[in-house]
Amino acid sequence: MSSAVMERTDKDDLRIQNNTHHRFMRDLPSLATGIWCMASSPGPDPTTVHAPEKNANAGSSRRVIALLAEDNRADALIIQEAIEVYGLPVDLHTVEDGQKAFDFIQSAEDDSNAPCPQVLILDLNLPKRTGKEVLQRVRRSAKCKDIPVLIITSSDSPQDRTEVADLGANHYFRKPSSYDEYLMVGEVLRNILQH
Secondary structure (H helix, E strand, C coil): CCEEEEEEEECCEEEEEEECCCCCCCCCCCCCCCEEECCCCCCCCCCCCCCCCCCCCCCCCCCEEEEEECCCHHHHHHHHHHHHHCCCCEEEEEECCHHHHHHHHHHHHHCCCCCCCCEEEECCCCCCCCHHHHHHHHHHCCCCCCCCEEEEECCCCHHHHHHHHHHCCCEEEECCCCHHHHHCHHHHHHHHHCC
8 A cells, every 4th residue: 555654844844755654543653642632621512513423424414514724735634634534524624824714713603604613623823813813712702612622733832732721722732743643633533523
């Protein structure tokens, strides 16, 4: 089986290379690597997140709307691939800057027919508005304030983890340099959807 390996060359660039030894979801590292659960943060509203049944995602009519705020196209593509590899019933809406994430939330508040995302996947280092500003905006939203938020960032700073936990993030995933480890974001998302 031929696939790809991701190599991070800097914080905003990923290079994908062929690797014939890679096999999806085999010998993935422990979930403790680079993933933090913000246990002290408010949890998701169980009425807004539809948990998929294990191995029953194919053909399911219950889809989860996820908003991904990520300015790096390669990172966004790998997150989409992880969702597909794990068979998650997620409709992913991607915006490339913090202002567009603000606009998405605002449209959900202004239009009673517009959906609020049921999960927010948020990079911290976004143009126009930072991930922290987006997180603050979501937590102030009357309609979307209880959605689970997964921070995905290259930062391993304890200060960043503390700040986003205080702002209401539920989970923190540090962007790894290996493709296999990055695909673990699918496992994190599956756990979020099941709770």
